[in-house]
Each structure stands twice: as C-alpha cells, then as structure tokens.
Amino acid sequence: xxxxxxxxxxxxxxxxxxxxxxxxxxxxxxxxxxxxxxxxxxxxxxxxxxxxxxxxxxxxxxxxxxxxxxxxxxxxxxxxxxxxxxxxxxxxxxxxxxxxxxxxxxxxxxxxxxxxxxxxxxxxxxxxxxxxxxxxxxxxxxxxxxxxxxxxxxxxxxxxxxxxxxxxxxxxxxxxxxxxxxxxxxxxxxxxxxxxxxxxxxxxxxxxxxxxxxxxxxxxxxxxxxxxxxxxxxxxxxxxxxxxxxxxxxxxxxxxxxxxxxxxxxxxxxxxxxxxxxxxxxxxxxxxxxxxxxxxxxxxxxxxxxxxxxxxxxxxxxxxxxxxxxxxxxxxxxxxxxxxxxxxxxxxxxxxxxxxxxxxxxxxxxxxxxxxxxxxxxxxxxxxxxxxxxxxxxxxxxxxxxxxxxxxxxxxxxxxxxxxxxxxxxxxxxxxxxxxxxxxxxxxxxxxxxxxxxxxxxxxxxxxxxxxxxxxxxx
Ligand SMILES: [Zn+2]
Numbered sequence: 078x079x080x081x082x083x084x085x086x087x088x089x090x091x092x093x094x095x096x097x098x099x100x101x102x103x104x105x106x107x108x109x110x111x112x113x114x115x116x117x118x119x120x121x122x123x124x125x126x127x128x129x130x131x132x133x134x135x136x137x138x139x140x141x142x143x144x145x146x147x148x149x150x151x152x153x154x155x156x157x158x159x160x161x162x163x164x165x166x167x168x169x170x171x172x173x174x175x176x177x178x179x180x181x182x183x184x185x186x187x188x189x190x191x192x193x194x195x196x197x198x199x200x201x202x203x204x205x206x207x208x209x210x211x212x213x214x215x216x217x218x219x220x221x222x223x224x225x226x227x228x229x230x231x232x233x234x235x236x237x238x239x240x241x242x243x244x245x246x247x248x249x250x251x252x253x254x255x256x257x258x259x260x261x262x263x264x265x266x267x268x269x270x271x272x273x274x275x276x277x278x279x280x281x282x283x284x285x286x287x288x289x290x291x292x293x294x295x296x297x298x299x300x301x302x303x304x305x306x307x308x309x310x311x312x313x314x315x316x317x318x319x320x321x322x323x324x325x326x327x328x329x330x331x332x333x334x335x336x337x338x339x340x341x342x343x344x345x346x347x348x349x350x351x352x353x354x355x356x357x358x359x360x361x362x363x364x365x366x367x368x369x370x371x372x373x374x375x376x377x378x379x380x381x382x383x384x385x386x387x388x389x390x391x392x393x394x395x396x397x398x399x400x401x402x403x404x405x406x407x408x409x410x411x412x413x414x415x416x417x418x419x420x421x422x423x424x425x426x427x428x429x430x431x432x433x434x435x436x437x438x439x440x441x442x443x444x445x446x447x448x449x450x451x452x453x454x455x456x457x458x459x460x461x462x463x464x465x466x467x468x469x470x471x472x473x474x475x476x477x478x479x480x481x482x483x484x485x486x487x488x489x490x491x492x493x494x495x496x497x498x499x500x501x502x503x504x505x506x507x508x509x510x511x512x513x514x515x516x517x518x519x520x521x522x523x524x525x526x527x528x529x530x531x532x533x534x535x536x537x538x539x540x541x542x543x544x545x546x547x548x549x550x551x552x
Contacts, residue, residue: 196434
C-alpha cells in the first residue's frame with residue numbers, strides 16, 4: 078500500500094456587494110474598523126493565507142464574485158492565489174478549482190442558466206489562473222444529476238460533495254464516479270463529515286494541528302482499502318474559517334497542510350483535490366449514485382433556498398421570493414428571445430450570453446462583443462440593443478445568488494442585493510422593450526412578508542432602491 082493521503086479543501090466566497098446600478102462597492106459601517114466586509118475578511122483571512130504559502134498545499138475554490146473584488150481592491154492577494162496555484166501542482170493537479178459564477182442554487186435553475194453559470198465560472202478561472210479548471214465547486218454543493226451532466230458537458234471532471242449526498246451510508250475513503258448517461262460521468266469526492274465539522278466548529282480540537290494530525294487523521298489512514306489501495310481523507314469547509322470566523326486558524330491550516338521542515342513524519346501525505354479526482358487510466362473510480370437535489374448546508378435537500386425547512390424559524394417568505402424572481406426571469410427571457418429573433422446575424426442569444434463573461438472580465442468591450450455576435454454588417458443600434466439585453470441577463474442571473482435565501486429574514490442585505498440585481502435587470506428590459514415587468518414583480522413580491530419586520534416584499538424592494546439612491550418604481 079502507498080501512503081494515506083489528506084485533502085484539505087477551502088471554499089472561498091463572498092457574495093457580490095456592489096451596487097448593480099453604479100458598479101461601486103458602498104462602505105459598510107458594520108465592518109468597522111474596516112471600510113466594508115470584503116476589506117475586513119481580506120485582511121483577516123485571504124491575505125494571511127496567501128502570504129503564508131498554505132494555498133499551494135490546501136485545495137480551494139475562489140468564487141468569481143470574490144476574485145473580481147480582489148482583482149480591483151487587493152491585486153496582491155489575488156496574485157498570491159495565482160502563485161499558489163502555479164506552485165501547487167500544475168495543469169491538472171493544481172490546488173485551485175472553479176466555482177459556478179453567481180453562487181446560485183443550480184438545481185432550481187433552468188438548464189440554460191446552469192450552463193451559463195458553470196461556463197462563466199470555468200472561464201473566470203481560466204482567465205485568472207491561466208489554465209482550465211479540472212473540477213468545480215457547486216454553490217452550497219447543491220446538485221442533481223442534470224447539473225452534474227451540464228458540468229460534465231462543459232468539460233468538468235470532478236467535484237466535492239457532502240457525505241450525505243451519496244446514496245449510501247457506507248463510503249470508503251476514496252473518490253467515486255457518477256454515471257451521467259450516454260457514456261458521460263463525473264468524479265466525486267465526499268468529504269469526511271466528522272473531521273470537517275471538527276475543523277469548522279470545534280475550536281479546542283484545532284488549536285494544535287500536529288495533535289489533530291496525529292490523533293484524528295493518521296489513525297483513519299492507517300489501514301488500506303479493501304482493494305489494497307491507500308485511503309484518502311477529504312476535509313472541506315468554508316475558507317473564511319481560516320482567520321476570519323476563527324482567529325489564528327490560518328496558522329492551523331498552514332501547520333496541517335505544510336508542516337515545518339524537520340517535523341516528525343505523520344505517516345500520510347497532503348495532496349490536492351484535483352489529484353484525488355483524476356482517475357488512473359487503468360483503474361476507474363468505483364461507481365456511486367447521488368441523492369438528487371441535496372446540498373451541504375441544508376439537511377432537507379435544497380429547501381433552505383426556496384421553501385420552509387427547520388433551519389430557520391419562519392421560512393414562509395422564501396417560496397414567494399423564489400417564485401417572484403423565477404417569473405421575472407421567465408419574462409425577461411421571453412423578451413430576450415423576441416429581441417434576438419429581430420437582430421440580424423445573431424445565431425443563438427444563449428450562446429451569446431455564455432460568452433458575455435468576457436465583457437464582465439474586461440477582456441472585450443460590450444460593443445465589440447456585440448459586433449462579434451452580430452457579424453460585420455451590424456448597425457450601431459443593433460449592437461447597442463444586444464449589449465443591453467446581455468447586460469440585463471447578467472443581472473437577472475445575479476439575482477439568484479443563494480445568500481438572498483440563506484438567512485432568517487428577507488430584510489437582510491443579502492436579499493436586498495438580489496432585489497437590486499432584479500431591479501437593474503427589469504429596468505433595463507422595461508426601458509428597452511416598453512414592457513411593465515417591474516409592476517408585475519412588485520405585485521409578486523407583495524405576497525411575501527418579513528417575519529422580523531412585518532413589511533412586505535414590495536416594501537423591501539422599495540427600501541433597497543432608496544438605499545442606493547435609485548428612483549421608486551413608477552406606478
Ligand atoms: Zn434545511
């Protein structure tokens with residue numbers, strides 16, 4: 078038997094906090110003494126972890142909404158992630174993996190949205206890190222077979238899931254493969270639930286990385302699997318744990334994944350998630366089935382982001398919010414397709430949307446991108462109309478960020494952020510097409526109510542607009 082292996086995966090993510098109307102990040106006094114939460118968490122977590130070199134040994138995904146922030150506000154920190162990825166294993170085994178772009182719950186999304194979110198996430202990774210990603214993090218690890226299939230079609234070879242997302246209670250410490258039909262499959266690593274929750278929630282167990290490795294990890298890696306191969310343990314958690322949620326936990330991470338030279342042999346090696354997921358040519362991973370529509374932070378499937386579940390005291394606002402935004406996105410899509418049909422030279426507006434991430438990444442201007450989609454004889458007016466509808470689509474995708482449904486109450490800033498994205502999208506579309514979708518959105522939002530404040534969703538929407546200085550809806 079070869080030596081046992083350990084993977085430590087950190088999910089780094091911040092929701093988008095920019096004002097969708099201006100692109101500016103407003104200051105947030107609750108993050109004092111820092112300007113805003115992104116700046117504070119960068120100082121407490123991202124910068125020290127990048128500086129200490131841990132990220133070349135740990136595995137991680139860096140969400141696109143966070144990498145955009147870092148690129149603008151802390152380019153030295155983003156450079157640290159890029160350098161760690163380069164040092165940490167090369168093209169197929171590096172520590173970095175992609176993340177779906179807007180952190181939306183993909184099993185709720187229509188198929189073309191799943192495709193765009195995954196392709197944008199892969200493209201963001203490729204542009205930032207200079208190589209394609211071998212694997213992807215699904216937001217909240219929320220998956221179903223259709224989502225896995227869309228990812229595999231986009232070239233994704235693997236992911237990491239919670240142990241209860243497997244359709245069996247008897248998991249070996251190894252990677253598996255999930256059959257996706259028509260000869261397609263995807264590799265899946267299930268993290269160790271016990272060790273991962275110790276790292277996340279038990280500060281006393283993780284004050285000493287050497288003791289944790291000796292007492293908790295090494296004994297679980299001492300015996301080979303039934304087929305004689307070496308076992309691998311995967312620990313997965315939020316990356317912000319390492320320094321932000323828990324001070325000094327960044328030092329624990331460093332000692333766990335990169336012990337100081339000369340320290341005693343622990344009997345196992347630290348490897349990347351990507352190298353665990355890579356299938357040896359002559360030995361496919363064993364097959365496993367997954368439980369449909371499951372996730373890592375709700376034990377009730379994916380109910381936390383669209384219905385009532387025991388994770389929050391009163392989740393009656395969640396289904397109407399999702400319904401309102403689903404109806405809005407369906408209406409925006411109908412307008413989008415009607416517009417696209419009248420744009421000469423445009424083959425497929427959804428294909429155009431998949432490529433629009435290059436505009437968001439600043440690789441190409443919106444007018445040049447529209448020109449590339451419409452061909453050499455396009456008019457300035459048609460290019461403008463296509464650019465507007467694609468920008469509206471961008472915000473219509475952003476309004477589904479999972480954070481808006483995660484917490485107890487829709488008066489929180491995360492839900493306001495989704496509503497502002499919805500406002501940005503709907504106002505662009507109404508302005509372009511003369512529709513009155515914003516009025517319908519208000520009517521749909523008015524049926525949900527904040528448990529904490531008692532106000533309805535249309536009032537929450539108006540407050541969110543007033544907060545960023547936008548005019549109220551025109552009734
Ligand atoms: Zn739940």
